[in-house]
Amino acid sequence: MKPNISSQMLKGILQGVMLMILVKKPDYGYGISKQINRYGLDDIPKGTIYPLLTMMEKRGLVEGKMQPSAEGPDRKYYFITSDGIVAKQQFIKEWQFLESAVNQLIDEGTIDENKRND
Numbered sequence: 001m002k003p004n005i006s007s008q009m010l011k012g013i014l015q016g017v018m019l020m021i022l023v024k025k026p027d028y029g030y031g032i033s034k035q036i037n038r039y040g041l042d043d044i045p046k047g048t049i050y051p052l053l054t055m056m057e058k059r060g061l062v063e064g065k066m067q068p069s070a071e072g073p074d075r076k077y078y079f080i081t082s083d084g085i086v087a088k089q090q091f092i093k094e095w096q097f098l099e100s101a102v103n104q105l106i107d108e109g110t111i112d113e114n115k116r117n118d
């Protein structure tokens with residue numbers, strides 16, 4: 001069963017996730033949302049992605065360009081910028097640090113719990 005991840009926690013990492021998706025290839029909002037879902041992060045409200053993309057564009061992390069679509073109206077595709085690549089790399093460093101610290105706390109907590117149960 002998939003854990004219920006708080007929306008606050010997801011919002012905090014969503015920008016980094018989106019940058020990691022866009023470094024692979026440019027995509028439009030709904031396409032990014034589908035890719036996020038592929039990784040099991042399907043609890044993210046769809047209304048969260050577009051405002052975040054707008055904010056990322058204003059900060060120069062991504063650049064949006066309208067492109068024709070074979071399936072209907074033009075779509076705004078987002079391309080990661082050099083600043084976006086730097087932000088993605090920083091996110092990964094921060095994530096790895098946090099992951100290590102939290103895993104250490106979890107491991108120590110498990111050891112402490114086992115000692116109490118003995």
